[in-house]
Amino acid sequence: MDDNTRHRRVTSSHWGAFEVETDGTRIIATYPFAPDPAPPAIPAILPAAVHHASRVARPAIRRAWLASRDRTGRGDGDYVMPPWDEALDIAAGEIDRIRKTHGNGSIYGGSYGWASAGRFHHAQGQVHRFLNCIGGYVASFGSYSTGCAQSIMPHVFGENFLTLTYEVQDSYATIAQHTETLVMFGGINPKNSMVSMGGITEHQTAGWFDRFAAKGMTRITIGPQRGDAPHGCDWLPCRPGSDTALMLALAHVLETEGLADHTFLDRYTVGYDRFRPYLMGQGDGTPKTPEWAAPLTGVAADTIRQLARRMAATRTLITLAWSLQRAEHGEQPYWMSAVLAAMLGQIGLPGGGVGYGYGAIGGIGKDFKPIGGMTLPQGTNPVTDVIPVARVADMLLNPGAPYDFNGDRRTYPDIRLVYWAGGNPFHHHQDLNRLHQAWTRPETIIVNEPWWTATAQRADIVFPATTPYEREDIGRSPLDEYLFHMPQLIAPVGQARDDYAIFTGLAERLGVGAAFTEGRDAGQWIAHLYDGLHARGVAAGVAVPDLDDLRTMNWVKLDLATDEQPKPVLRRFRADPEGAPLKTPSGRIEIFSKTIDSFGYDDCPGHPVWLPPVEWQGAATAAAPLHLVSPQPGDKLHSQLEAALADLEGTRPETILIHETDAAARGIATGDLVRVFNARGAVQARARVSDDIVHGVVALPTGAWLSAPGGNMDTNGNPNVLTRDVGTSRLGQGTSAHSALVEIERMG
Numbered sequence: 001m002d003d004n005t006r007h008r009r010v011t012s013s014h015w016g017a018f019e020v021e022t023d024g025t026r027i028i029a030t031y032p033f034a035p036d037p038a039p040p041a042i043p044a045i046l047p048a049a050v051h052h053a054s055r056v057a058r059p060a061i062r063r064a065w066l067a068s069r070d071r072t073g074r075g076d077g078d079y080v081m082p083p084w085d086e087a088l089d090i091a092a093g094e095i096d097r098i099r100k101t102h103g104n105g106s107i108y109g110g111s112y113g114w115a116s117a118g119r120f121h122h123a124q125g126q127v128h129r130f131l132n133c134i135g136g137y138v139a140s141f142g143s144y145s146t147g148c149a150q151s152i153m154p155h156v157f158g159e160n161f162l163t164l165t166y167e168v169q170d171s172y173a174t175i176a177q178h179t180e181t182l183v184m185f186g187g188i189n190p191k192n193s194m195v196s197m198g199g200i201t202e203h204q205t206a207g208w209f210d211r212f213a214a215k216g217m218t219r220i221t222i223g224p225q226r227g228d229a230p231h232g233c234d235w236l237p238c239r240p241g242s243d244t245a246l247m248l249a250l251a252h253v254l255e256t257e258g259l260a261d262h263t264f265l266d267r268y269t270v271g272y273d274r275f276r277p278y279l280m281g282q283g284d285g286t287p288k289t290p291e292w293a294a295p296l297t298g299v300a301a302d303t304i305r306q307l308a309r310r311m312a313a314t315r316t317l318i319t320l321a322w323s324l325q326r327a328e329h330g331e332q333p334y335w336m337s338a339v340l341a342a343m344l345g346q347i348g349l350p351g352g353g354v355g356y357g358y359g360a361i362g363g364i365g366k367d368f369k370p371i372g373g374m375t376l377p378q379g380t381n382p383v384t385d386v387i388p389v390a391r392v393a394d395m396l397l398n399p400g401a402p403y404d405f406n407g408d409r410r411t412y413p414d415i416r417l418v419y420w421a422g423g424n425p426f427h428h429h430q431d432l433n434r435l436h437q438a439w440t441r442p443e444t445i446i447v448n449e450p451w452w453t454a455t456a457q458r459a460d461i462v463f464p465a466t467t468p469y470e471r472e473d474i475g476r477s478p479l480d481e482y483l484f485h486m487p488q489l490i491a492p493v494g495q496a497r498d499d500y501a502i503f504t505g506l507a508e509r510l511g512v513g514a515a516f517t518e519g520r521d522a523g524q525w526i527a528h529l530y531d532g533l534h535a536r537g538v539a540a541g542v543a544v545p546d547l548d549d550l551r552t553m554n555w556v557k558l559d560l561a562t563d564e565q566p567k568p569v570l571r572r573f574r575a576d577p578e579g580a581p582l583k584t585p586s587g588r589i590e591i592f593s594k595t596i597d598s599f600g601y602d603d604c605p606g607h608p609v610w611l612p613p614v615e616w617q618g619a620a621t622a623a624a625p626l627h628l629v630s631p632q633p634g635d636k637l638h639s640q641l642e643a644a645l646a647d648l649e650g651t652r653p654e655t656i657l658i659h660e661t662d663a664a665a666r667g668i669a670t671g672d673l674v675r676v677f678n679a680r681g682a683v684q685a686r687a688r689v690s691d692d693i694v695h696g697v698v699a700l701p702t703g704a705w706l707s708a709p710g711g712n713m714d715t716n717g718n719p720n721v722l723t724r725d726v727g728t729s730r731l732g733q734g735t736s737a738h739s740a741l742v743e744i745e746r747m748g
Contacts, residue, residue: 005023005024006021006022006023006024006028007021007022007024007489008020008021008022008031009487009489009554010033010484010554010555011468011469011475011484011486011487011489012117012118012199012201012475012482012484012486012555013042013043013117013199013468013475014114014117014195014196014197014198014199014637015040015042015043015194015195015199015200015637016033016036016039016040016194016199016200016201016203016362017033017036017199017201017475017482017484017555018030018031018032018033018039018043019031019032019033020043020046020469020489022489022490025490025491026047026051026490027046027047027050027051027469027489027490028047029047030043030044030046030047033201035201035202035557036201036202036203037202037203037204037207038190038203038204038206038207039203040194040203041635042194042635042636042637042641045635045636045641045644045645045648046469046641048644048647049641049643049644049645050467050469050470050490050493051493052451052643052644052647054451054452054643055450055451055452055464055493055494055496056449056450056451056452056456056462056463056464056465056494056496057464057493057494057495057496058081058464058494058495059081059082059083059084059086059087059088059461059462059463059464059495060079060080060081060087060461060462060464061079061080061081061082061087061090061460061461061462062074062076062078062079062459062460062461063078063079063080064076064078065444065460065461066080066090066460069443069444071440071441071442071443072440074439074440074445074457074458074459074460075436075454075457075458077457079462084495084497084505087461087463088502088505088506088509089509090461091446091461091463091506092505092506092509092510093509094417094444094446094461095107095134095417095419095446095506095510096510098416098417098443098444099134099135101416102414102416104131104134104135104136104137104382104383105136105138105383105385105413105414106138106413106414106415106416106417107131107136107137107138107383107415107416107417107418107419108137108138108392108395108413108415108417108418108419108442109127109128109131109137109138109139109419110140110392110418110419110420110421110423110425111123111124111127111128111420111421111422111423112124112143112144112422112423112424112428113143113197113422114197114422114423114637114638114640115421115422115423116422116467116468116473117198117199117468117475117477117486118468118471118473118474118475118486119198119373119374119375119376119473119474119475119476119529120374120376120473120474120500120522120525120526120529121466121468121471121473121498121499121500121522122375122376122422123421123422123423123448123465123499124421124422124423125375125376125378126376126421126422126499126500126503127419127420127421127422127448127499127503128378128381129376129377129378129379129503129516130503130506130507130516131381131419132378132379132380132381132382133379133507133512133515133516134507134510134512135382135383136381136382136383137381137383137419138383138385138386138387138395138413138415139381139383139385139386139387140386140387140388140389140392141386141387141388141389142388142389142390142734143389144326144389144390144428144429144734144735145322145326145360146161146162146322146325146357146734147388147389147390147728147732147733147734147735148325148326148330148331148334148728148729148732148733148734148735149161149322149325149330149334149356149732149734150162150732150734151331151388151405151406151731151732151733151734152325152331152334152335152604152731152732153334153356154583155584155590155593155595155596156334156335156338156584156589156590156593157338157582157584157589158582158583158584158587159569159582159583161356164356165356165357165364166363166364166478166479167370167569168568168569168570169355169356169358169364169365170317170350170351170353170355170365171365171366171367172204172205172208172358172365172366172367173367174350174351174367175208175212175317175351175365176208176211176212176215176217177350177351178315178349178350178351178352179212179217179315179316179317179351179352180217180218180314180315180316180351181217181218181220181310181311181314181315181316181317182212182217182218182219182220182316182317182319183220183222183307183311183316183317183318183319184219184220184221184222184223184228184229184233184319184321184358185222185223185243185247185318185319185320185321185324185333185337186222186223186228186243186320186321186322186323186324187221187222187223187225187228187229187233187321187359188205188209188221188228188229188230188319188321188358188359189227189228189229189321189359189631189632190203190205190206190209190230190359191632191634192359192360192361192631192632193205193359193360193361193362193364194362194634195361195362195637196361196362196363196477196479196480197361197363197477197479198363198373198475198476198477198478198479198480199475199477199480199482199484200361200362200363200477200479200480201480201481201482201557202481203362204362205230205359205362205365206230208365209229209230209232209233213232218234218310218314219232219233219234220233220234220235220236220307221233221234221235221236222236222238222243222246223237223238223240223321224237224238224239224240224627224629224693224694224697224699225629225631225657225692225693225694225697225699226692226693227692228321228631236299236303236307237298237299237694238297238298238299238694239296239297239298239616239617239618239627239694239696239697240327240616240617240627240629240694240697240738241327241328241612241613241616241617241618241627241738241739242293242296242297242298242616242617242618243297243324243333243336244329244332244333244336244608244609244610244611245288245292245293245296245297245610246293246297246299246304247333247336247337247339247340247608248279248288248293248336248608248610249288249289249290249292249293249294249297249301249304249308250304250307250308250311250340251279251288251336251339251340251343252279252280252287252288252289252290253290253304253305253308253309254308254311254312254340254343254344255276255279255280255343257308257309259308259309259312260343260344260345261342261343261344261345261346263345264342264345264347265342265343265345265591267577268342268347268348268573268574268577268588268589269342269588269589269590269591270586270588270589270590270591270592271590271591271592271593271606271607272342272591272592273592274591274592274606274607275339275591275592275607275608278607278609288610289301290302290304290305296610296612296618298694311344312344315346315349315351315352316344316346316352317346317351317352317353317354317355318337318340318341318353318354318355319354319355319356319358319359320333320334320337320354320355320356320357321357321359321360322356322357322360323629323631323738324738325728325732325734326728326734326735326736326737326738327613327728327736327737327738327739328611328613328614328615328724328726328728328729328736328739329603329604329611329612329613329728329729330728330729330732330734330736331604331728331729331731331732332604332608332609332610332611334356335607335608336608337354338354338589338591339591339607339608340354341353341354342589342591347570347574347589348570348571348573348574348575349574353570361479362479363477363478363479363480364479366479366480367562368481368560368561368562369540369542369560369561369562370478370560371478371533371536371537371540371542371544371558371560372478372533372536373476373477373478373533374474374476374529374530374532374533375529376525376529385413387410387412387413388405388727388732388733388734390429390430390727390733390734390735391403391412391727391733392425392429392435392438393429393431393434393435393437393438393725394412394725395412395413395415396415396418396438396439396441396442397434397437397438397441398412399412399413399414399415399441400412400414403730403733404599404601404730404733405730405731405733406599406731406732406733407595407596407598407599407731415441415442416442416443416444417442417443417444417445417446418442418444418445418446419445419446419447420445420446420447420448420449420455420459421447421448421449421465421499422448422499423455424453424454424455424638424639425455426453426454426455426458426705426706426720427453427454427638427639427702427703427705427706427718427720428638428720429720429725429735430720430723430724430725430735430736430737431680431681431720431721431723431724431725432454432681432706432714432718432720432721433680433681433711433721434680434725435725436458436711439458444460444461445458445459445460445461446459446460446461446462446463447459447461447462447463448462448463448465448499448502449462449463449464449465450464450465450466450467450493450496451643453639453705454705454706463497463502464494464495464496464497465496465497465498465499465502466492466493466496466497466498467493467496468486469488469489469490470488470489470490470491470492470493470496470498471488471492471498471522472485472486472487472488472522472523472526473486473526474486474526474529474530474533474550476533481557481558481560482555482556482557482558483544483545483550483555483556483557483558484554484555485547485550485551485553485554485555487551487554498522500522500525501522503516504516504517526547527547530547530550531547534546534547537558542558542559542560543558543559544558569582591607591608592606592607593606593607594606596731599730599731601729601730601731603729603730603731604729604730604731604732613736613739614724614726614739615627615724615739615740615741616739616741617696617697619741620696620741621741623678623679623743624678624679624741624742624743625696625741625743626658626662626696626697626698626741626742626743626744627696627697627698627740627741627742628676628697628698628699628700628719628722628723628740628741628742629697629698629699629700629738630699630700630701630702630719630720630723630737630738631699631701631702632701632702632703633701633702633703634701635651635703636703638702638703639702639703639704639705642703642704642705643705646704646705646716650686652704652715652716652717653673653683653684653685653686653704653715653716653717654685654686654700654701654703654704654716654717654718654719655685655686655687655688655700655701655717656674656676656685656686656687656688656698656699656700656717656744657688657690657692657693657698657699657700658687658688658689658690658693658698658744659689659690659691659693659694659695659696659697659698660689660690660691661695662695662696662698662744663687663689666744666745666746667746668687668689668744668746669687669689670687670688670689671686671687671688672686672687672746672747673685673686673687673746673747673748674686674687674744674745674746674747675713675744675745675746675747676698676700676717676719676722676742676743676744677713677722677742677743677744677745678722678740678741678742678743680721680722680723680724681711681713681714681721681722682713682714682721682722683700683713683714683715683716683717683718683719683721683722684713684714684715684716684717684747685700685717686717687744687746698742698744700717700719701719702718702719702720703718704716704717704718705718706718706720706721719737720737722740722742723736723737723738723740724736724737724739724740726739
């Protein structure tokens with residue numbers, strides 16, 4: 001493609017499919033994918049991002065590390081640029097030194113699954129396969145998005161949280177047919193549903209809400225922002241961090257007014273007899289009444305009573321956004337929502353009960369015949385150490401220190417080398433100044449990365465990686481009906497290589513080249529993995545084209561339609577709890593968990609309780625009076641494409657939403673440059689004044705690249721400079737980003 005002829009081909013991404021126009025050497029434009037009813041605007045910035053000056057053009061090694069293995073200067077930007085072979089030799093030698101001197105248990109394999117929608121060039125799979133081939137690595141459990149829920153929900157429903165989310169919950173079609181009242185804690189935001197792991201092609205969330213409205217369904221969004229649900233939903237403003245208190249008050253109304261379904265509780269749950277005394281205040285002297293909850297939540301007692309009565313009188317689906325468990329004690333609202341749904345007695349009924357993560361990503365709520373995706377085998381990891389993903393800074397800062405996790409007493413490993421590919425922890429992680437400090441502890445940090453992100457800037461060895469548009473791949477999400485051939489659209493920018501080529505070079509130098517490649521190049525791996533997908537499709541009666549045909553077609557919509565069938569697990573359980581028990585110890589929904597109770601955690605006892613966060617509006621101080629929430633951005637996925645977005649006039653610093661009363665008290669108007677700060681750090685932001693947010697709360701989206709080294713004010717507006725780096729509890733050890741207090745002042 002070097003003849004200056006313009007070409008247009010479709011490709012896929014985590015935010016969906018789109019057409020890409022190239023001129024033989026560059027991406028020059030993108031266009032919406034015609035079958036998508038609501039295509040996102042994200043791809044518009046792609047041409048500028050792919051060819052941005054911040055691309056890593058050549059292998060780079062930090063000069064001070066190369067000279068003396070200096071760790072303290074990470075982030076100073078002084079690199080030498082050796083040829084590829086020399087850089088690979090140095091990296092392989094260092095990896096070999098570390099594993100021979102300290103063992104593979106001193107290597108941390110950091111990654112995240114959002115680097116590419118392509119199924120072979122999946123950075124997480126590539127780096128983990130490589131590290132397993134050389135003897136293993138310390139792995140991580142869970143995700144920043146759902147790590148807390150992944151720990152608590154198996155105790156409650158007996159299902160892996162991701163299985164519960166994708167395979168057990170009702171589809172939007174079932175909700176449209178059966179639900180009368182939709183109660184959304186944290187909302188269902190079409191902005192967030194623009195993305196999905198592996199891609200979502202037909203963006204339908206907003207369209208489903210139009211159908212809900214046309215049907216006359218009552219739709220109530222509960223949370224600090226009006227905009228967390230589609231236009232037309234009723235908004236019940238609620239303080240962040242107080243959802244458990246509101247649910248307890250709703251439960252109190254159900255119990256005291258005779259609206260709780262005790263027949264359901266007796267047959268399908270265990271432990272209500274242990275929970276009820278707490279609900280009624282028999283142990284602590286505090287009945288969890290609407291009057292008790294009102295000052296905690298900001299929701300009037302009469303409003304709570306009316307909502308409880310409506311939920312009991314109608315087919316009600318309670319939904320929870322993923323954001324609720326990304327806070328201190330995030331286990332509690334997730335557990336309590338299951339208790340509340342059980343008290344209503346509607347779990348297992350079509351359109352009733354409780355659901356988690358609708359709107360968090362676009363794939364939740366779809367209903368079709370599953371045939372799976374394509375996965376590069378990662379092999380077996382001989383190292384058994386696993387840490388909760390959000391505890392990486394704790395691990396680096398405290399080698400050998402004990403910690404608790406989900407009933408286990410563990411010890412943080414002594415990490416000497418970090419290899420990161422396909423992720424930007426200086427976007428995802430909390431208290432980034434603390435992470436910056438932790439990043440000085442390992443002896444060596446190696447990163448594969450297309451752009452000079454804050455993570456790449458803090459690495460000792462940086463390998464320039466291709467973007468998905470510079471290599472061939474297959475796009476196939478298990479949550480989508482579409483299958484894509486993702487052609488190589490342009491030649492690699494600069495000297496970039498794909499992760500497979502980088503790891504092949506390292507594996508050969510470390511004597512495991514044959515084990516890593518199995519004798520296949522990238523094209524042969526793609527064909528091999530595709531053969532497996534093709535075979536599964538044929539076995540399921542789905543017409544999947546062969547690979548050559550798919551290359552010609554570019555994309556195909558697979559016939560995965562299925563007769564509307566109830567989701568099986570909870571339906572079968574409701575019909576026959578003895579014959580189809582849940583996978584909990586009791587076989588039932590666990591309102592009280594003997595297992596969790598046996599852990600002895602005061603921050604997550606044996607049944608749901610109200611545990612206020614250390615930082616929330618109820619604990620506001622004069623120095624930090626405002627509760628900060630950090631929603632997902634609407635203009636990109638996490639921090640991807642940020643380099644080009646930040647070039648657009650008026651986009652940086654990031655915009656912070658503030659209530660008009662809070663703004664007036666500080667002399668702030670829309671458009672003003674403001675300083676947002678607390679004891680952990682400070683960022684700049686651009687104010688937007690509105691009554692679409694609860695008084696005392698501010699919202700600053702994630703995704704801005706960290707601009708400054710530790711301790712200095714971030715001028716781009718990255719909220720994770722300000723957020724708390726503590727676990728949700730000793731049970732979940734998830735991220736607690738949404739438990740943070742700040743102050744704001746006008747600048748200039």
